[in-house]
Amino acid sequence: MNARPRTLRTLPTLTLLLATATALGAQAPEARPMTWMDVQLMPRAGSWTPSPDGRWMLYTVTRPDWEDAESYSDLWIVSLREGVSSSRQLTFTDKKDESRPAWSRDGSYFVFASNRESENGRRSQLFMMRADGGEARRITSANEGVSDFAFSPDGGWLVYRSGPSGEAQLWIKPTADLPGAEAERLTDEPAGIEQWEFSPDGRGIYFTRPDSVDHDDRQRRDKGFTVDIKNAVTPLSQLYSLQLAGRVVARVTSDPEVSVDRFVLSPDGRWIAYRGGSVKRYERNITQAGLYADLFLLETPTGHLERLTENQEVSESMPSFSPDSRWIAFSAPEDMTRYTMTEDRVYLRDASDRGGEFRKLGSSFDGSVGVDFWSKDGRTIYFTTGVKVTTQLHALDTRSGSVRQITNERAALSVRRDEDTGTILIDYSDPMTPPTVFTVDDISRVDQRSRWVQLVDVDPTVKQIALGREEEVEWTSTDGKKVGGVLVYPVGYREGQRYPLIVAIHGGPASADVLRFNGGYGAQVYAGAGYAVLKPNYRGSTNYGNAHRTDIVGDYFTLGFDDIMTGVDHLIDRGIVDGDRMGALGWSAGGHWSNWILTHTDRFKAISSGAGTMNWISMYAQSDVQRNRQFYLGDGFMYDDFEPYWDQSPLKYVGNAKTPTMIHVVEGDPRVPSPQSVELHMALKQLGVPTELFMYPGRSHGIPDPRNRLVKSVAEMAWMDYYVRGIGERFQWRQVLETLEDGKRPRAVSDDARD
Numbered sequence: 031m032n033a034r035p036r037t038l039r040t041l042p043t044l045t046l047l048l049a050t051a052t053a054l055g056a057q058a059p060e061a062r063p064m065t066w067m068d069v070q071l072m073p074r075a076g077s078w079t080p081s082p083d084g085r086w087m088l089y090t091v092t093r094p095d096w097e098d099a100e101s102y103s104d105l106w107i108v109s110l111r112e113g114v115s116s117s118r119q120l121t122f123t124d125k126k127d128e129s130r131p132a133w134s135r136d137g138s139y140f141v142f143a144s145n146r147e148s149e150n151g152r153r154s155q156l157f158m159m160r161a162d163g164g165e166a167r168r169i170t171s172a173n174e175g176v177s178d179f180a181f182s183p184d185g186g187w188l189v190y191r192s193g194p195s196g197e198a199q200l201w202i203k204p205t206a207d208l209p210g211a212e213a214e215r216l217t218d219e220p221a222g223i224e225q226w227e228f229s230p231d232g233r234g235i236y237f238t239r240p241d242s243v244d245h246d247d248r249q250r251r252d253k254g255f256t257v258d259i260k261n262a263v264t265p266l267s268q269l270y271s272l273q274l275a276g277r278v279v280a281r282v283t284s285d286p287e288v289s290v291d292r293f294v295l296s297p298d299g300r301w302i303a304y305r306g307g308s309v310k311r312y313e314r315n316i317t318q319a320g321l322y323a324d325l326f327l328l329e330t331p332t333g334h335l336e337r338l339t340e341n342q343e344v345s346e347s348m349p350s351f352s353p354d355s356r357w358i359a360f361s362a363p364e365d366m367t368r369y370t371m372t373e374d375r376v377y378l379r380d381a382s383d384r385g386g387e388f389r390k391l392g393s394s395f396d397g398s399v400g401v402d403f404w405s406k407d408g409r410t411i412y413f414t415t416g417v418k419v420t421t422q423l424h425a426l427d428t429r430s431g432s433v434r435q436i437t438n439e440r441a442a443l444s445v446r447r448d449e450d451t452g453t454i455l456i457d458y459s460d461p462m463t464p465p466t467v468f469t470v471d472d473i474s475r476v477d478q479r480s481r482w483v484q485l486v487d488v489d490p491t492v493k494q495i496a497l498g499r500e501e502e503v504e505w506t507s508t509d510g511k512k513v514g515g516v517l518v519y520p521v522g523y524r525e526g527q528r529y530p531l532i533v534a535i536h537g538g539p540a541s542a543d544v545l546r547f548n549g550g551y552g553a554q555v556y557a558g559a560g561y562a563v564l565k566p567n568y569r570g571s572t573n574y575g576n577a578h579r580t581d582i583v584g585d586y587f588t589l590g591f592d593d594i595m596t597g598v599d600h601l602i603d604r605g606i607v608d609g610d611r612m613g614a615l616g617w618s619a620g621g622h623w624s625n626w627i628l629t630h631t632d633r634f635k636a637i638s639s640g641a642g643t644m645n646w647i648s649m650y651a652q653s654d655v656q657r658n659r660q661f662y663l664g665d666g667f668m669y670d671d672f673e674p675y676w677d678q679s680p681l682k683y684v685g686n687a688k689t690p691t692m693i694h695v696v697e698g699d700p701r702v703p704s705p706q707s708v709e710l711h712m713a714l715k716q717l718g719v720p721t722e723l724f725m726y727p728g729r730s731h732g733i734p735d736p737r738n739r740l741v742k743s744v745a746e747m748a749w750m751d752y753y754v755r756g757i758g759e760r761f762q763w764r765q766v767l768e769t770l771e772d773g774k775r776p777r778a779v780s781d782d783a784r785d
Contacts, residue, residue, distance in 0.1 A: 061496040063521055063558025066743045066769055068495065069548065070094060070736055073488045075106075077130065078467055080453040081137045085110060086161060087453070088120075088131040088140060089467075091488050095125065096770070099737050103127045105142060107161060110453065110469055113483040120159065121166070127154070130178070134205065135185025137161075141169070141208075143176055156190060158208055169208040172201070181205070183232035187274075189216065191223055196243060198222040200235065200272075216272065217279065224267060225292060230299040235272045236282070238290050240265040261312050269293060269304060269328075282328065283335070291323060294348055296355040301381050302328040303349035303358060308342060321345055321369075321657065325360060327381065336384060343369040343657065346377075350401040352408035356380060357428070359411065361400045364393065364576075369657055371540060371583070373576045374398040376411060378428055391431035396575040399426055399433060403447045405473070412436075412473070414444040416573030419502045419516050419544045423476060436477050440502075442546035445476060456482065459546040461500035461518075464489055496521045498557030500545060503564070505600035508592040511581075514574065515597060516543050518553045518563040519606075528608040529562045530754050531601065533594060533634075535616030535623045539570035540579060551615060552743055559747070562607055568593040568623070584664045586678050587626045594623065595631070609633070613750040617641050617694075618702060618731065622680075625710060628691055629683035636753035637691045638746045641702040641731065644684070644709045646675040652703040684713045690720035692749045692761075694742050698729030722749075722761065744769050 071094050079088040087110055092103040105128045109116040121128045126146040133140045140161060143154040147168065153175030157166040170176055172192035179190035188203045190213075200216040200223055217223060219239050226237035242265045266289035269282040283290055288306035295302055305323050307313075313322035325338040325346055339346055339362075346362040358381040364372040376399050377388035391411075392399035400413040411426040423436045423445040437443060441460035448455060454476060456468040468482040475481045503517040520529050534550035536543050543565035548554045553563040567574060568590040570582040581589050594614075601607040613636040616624045621642025628637050643649045650659045650668050660667070664674040676682055691714055695707035704725060714721035724745060728734040733742060745761045752760045759765070 061494060064495050064497070064548070064552075064554045065558075066552065066555055066740055066747075067096075068491070069552050069555065069743070070740055071096065072464065074465065075467070075486045075488045078448070078455050079131045079133065079140075080110065080448050080451045080455075081133050081161070082135060082451060083137050084451050084453055087469075087485060088133070088161075089486065090129055090131070091119075094736065096736075098125065099735065100125075103129050105131055108485045110483070110485070113485055114487045117486065120161075128157075129154070132179070132181065135181055135183075141179065141181075141188065142166075143179070145175075148175070156188075167209050169203070170201075170213065172213075174198070180228060182228055183230060186232075189226075189228070189235065191226065193222060196222045196248070200226060200237070202274075216274075216277065219270075219279075221265070227293070227295055229271075230295060230297060232274075234274055236269060236293065236295065236302065237272065238267045238269050238293065240267050263311050266309055267291070269302070285335075288324075288326070292348055294350070296351040296358075296381070297353060298355040300330055300355060301351065301358070302330060303338075303351070304328070305346075305348060313342070325349055327358065334384070338388075339366075341366055341368075347374075347401065350404070351381070352404050353406055354408055356382075357408055359401050359428075361398075364390075369661055371580055371661060373579070374400060376401055376426060389431070391428065392426055392433050393431070395424075395433040397433075398572070399424075402445070412445065412447075416542050416544065418514055418573050419542070419567070421544060421573075438477070439479070440545050442544045445473075447473070461545055461547060462497060464492055464547045495554075496558065497554055498563075499523065502545070503597075503600070505597050507569075507589070507596045509589065511569075511578075513566065513568065513593045513597060515564060515566040515568075516545060516550070517601070517606075518550065518557045518565070520560050520562055521558045523562075526605060528605060529560060530611035531598065531607040531613070532556050532561050532563045532750060532754075533598060533612065533614040534563055534565050535568070535594065535614065535620035536565065536571070537616065537618030537620045538572070539568070539582065539590070539619040539622075540572050541619075542567045542571045542573040544573070551617070551746075555743070556747070556750075559751075561750075562601065564597055564601060566594050566597045568597075570619070583662055584674075586662050587623070587630075590623055591626055591630060594627070595633075598633075611635060611754050613637065613754045615640070615746060615750075621702065624691075625680040628689050629680045629686050632686075632688045634689050636750050637689050638694065638749060639691055639707070639710065640694045640742075641696070641699055642680075642693075642706065642710070643702060644679065644681040644706045644713075646679045647672055648709075649702070649706055650675060652705065654700040681709060681713065684710075685717070687714060687717060687719050690749070690753045692746060693721065693723045694726070694733075694746070695724075696726045696728045696730055696733055698727075699731050700729070701731040720753075720760075740769065741766055 073093040075089050075091050077090040087108050089106050090103045091106055092101045094101045105120040123146045128142050128144045131140050131142045139158050141156055141158050144157050145154045155168055156170040156176050157168050159166040174193050177191040188205055190201055191198045193199050201213040202216050203211050203213050221240040221243040224238045269290045271282050272279050287309055291305045291307045293302055293304035304326050306326050308322040322342045327336045327338055344366050347360050349358050349360045359376055359378045361374040361376050363370050364375050376391040379386050379388045397415050401411050402413045409428055414423055421442045424433055426433050443458045445456050454470050459465045466486045468484050470476050470481050498521045499519045504514040507513045550565040556563050570590050602609045612634050614624055614627050614634050615638035617640035621640045624637050624639040625642045668675050693707045693711050695704045697704050711723040726733045726738045733739045744766050748761045751758045
């Protein structure tokens with residue numbers, strides 16, 4: 031690959047340092063731009079687990095280990111009253127994981143899973159530990175390790191699942207002597223236990239399992255016959271009950287036309303709601319969750335079974351019961367008669383009203399309505415949904431069906447209530463704050479930011495990083511509609527100076543970019559290198575109402591393309607962007623639009639297409655979400671009429687392509703199969719357009735390996751620098767290797783971690 035004369039830098043990390051030295055101005059001396067290794071090495075927290083008395087919360091902190099290309103988790107604890115200053119680390123294992131903490135019912139100790147004593151590092155056992163200190167004690171010795179576990183409602187028993195894949199069974203131990211007592215096997219089913227839950231009274235357990243197990247299939251795999259048969263015949267699953275007294279197992283469902291996928295119990299145990307999937311092999315194995323399935327309601331005292339929905343192409347959420355078990359609710363699209371991408375509504379009914387109609391709630395709200403949790407009196411359903419470039423908590427009145435917004439933060443947040451303790455937890459991120467969690471003493475005060483208590487701050491190094499300012503931006507598109515998105519200013523931005531632009535196009539398309547930390551494919555790294563970044567919420571995006579979301583149906587690209595280009599023009603008109611130095615990139619739907627931009631304008635100097643479509647005809651035939659494609663491209667059956675699919679295919683217009691284009695895709699991507707990227711690459715080669723194709727190993731829609739995610743980021747930025755700014759080299763492995771060396775610098779840790 032030929033290199034141009036170097037100006038500011040050869041490597042992405044060097045430009046970051048030089049840009050900081052000249053542009054930060056008022057920034058603190060120690061502030062530096064964000065690097066790709068910062069992104070890769072950033073720790074994350076999760077598994078929030080409040081104690082029964084509401085005083086403490088256990089959580090996990092997962093830190094990437096670059097040498098192993100793995101991540102390892104430890105347990106931490108924090109006071110819910112004192113907040114982040116009281117946090118302390120509880121486990122310190124090297125290259126091992128502690129996960130899934132669960133408090134005993136009296137809060138005197140907790141149990142967690144860990145592979146700390148596993149030779150191969152894969153099989154986890156259960157350990158118990160006191161929150162006030164002391165060593166962890168192992169309490170299981172399962173040959174195959176422990177998959178999951180739970181305490182009984184009365185706290186007298188601990189049940190866990192263990193066994194070979196597809197054959198796991200339930201085991202039980204008395205909590206009075208967890209370290210010493212032998213585990214007793216609870217189930218001996220011919221096929222492995224899938225989902226399982228204690229009954230609310232603690233006297234029994236409900237579980238699902240397949241009707242049969244294919245021993246021949248397992249044996250052929252053991253003998254090396256590794257062929258992967260797509261949409262193979264799989265057994266149906268049914269629901270069972272297990273009474274702990276006497277260890278009696280009984281079959282609860284037996285419909286040969288329905289496979290039980292998931293179930294949920296009402297708080298009083300009177301009702302079981304479940305999702306029943308199609309028995310047809312190609313429908314049952316589809317990856318679109320909820321399609322080709324319906325909802326059912328079982329009354330446990332009588333055994334009466336009611337089918338709640340009968341519209342298999344409509345995706346409903348799992349049902350939710352009110353705290354008093356009187357009401358049952360679920361969310362589903364406004365139009366329940368056919369597959370649509372319309373906004374969700376809540377459907378509510380008295381659970382005991384056999385055959386009764388569901389009331390549709392929230393129809394006057396121009397956004398999606400869901401069921402996250404209920405008020406104690408059952409009169410309010412709380413849910414989080416997007417509002418332009420934010421996500422906010424909303425309340426749905428179950429009597430009137432009206433919706434009101436509760437929070438109003440310039441951030442991405444979601445609120446939930448811990449089912450066992452009632453603790454309110456607020457997952458939160460804004461442009462200057464990595465993902466964290468807050469609590470507030472009552473749901474009625476969640477709109478009062480001064481009452482929030484921050485519980486977690488796992489990455490103090492962020493305070494040493496110079497970040498570009500982010501703000502909501504709006505403009506008018508070609509048809510007069512208002513369109514919005516997020517603008518990230520370059521670090522050290524000076525008004526009146528024009529900057530190179532990266533247009534970072536989100537996937538979905540039913541998604542949106544919001545004011546959160548380092549969104550837009552690492553936008554803050556680009557900001558640190560001197561770029562402005564536009565993250566447009568083009569037509570097809572969520573958070574702007576149903577019309578905005580569905581305007582692209584039947585003409586996938588036109589309005590979205592116009593939205594993106596008018597957004598670019600808006601920034602040029604404001605004097606922020608240099609229109610002669612622009613690049614575009616995206617993944618999935620963002621890759622689709624990148625390909626459309628490539629074939630419909632030469633205004634950009636560089637493009638990076640990630641997992642993008644070129645030919646909707648072959649895409650439809652290859653993809654695992656055909657019904658989605660059919661809806662967007664005109665809702666007609668492709669094999670009856672190919673023209674709409676071809677007319678909306680970038681490949682039809684590829685002769686217009688002139689922009690140097692880098693292409694990234696996972697070889698076994700089931701969602702946007704890699705032949706789409708090959709078609710683009712081969713066409714550009716034939717046309718003489720500069721191009722590179724990076725095909726990553728894996729069988730997922732995203733790049734699974736962290737090292738390859740780094741390669742993609744560094745290569746993509748080098749491509750933009752070379753063609754947009756005329757600096758550096760298009761891509762050299764030296765750039766990745768030196769980025770790795772840069773990432774080995776010491777990273778700050780909190781005082782609590784040092785202790």
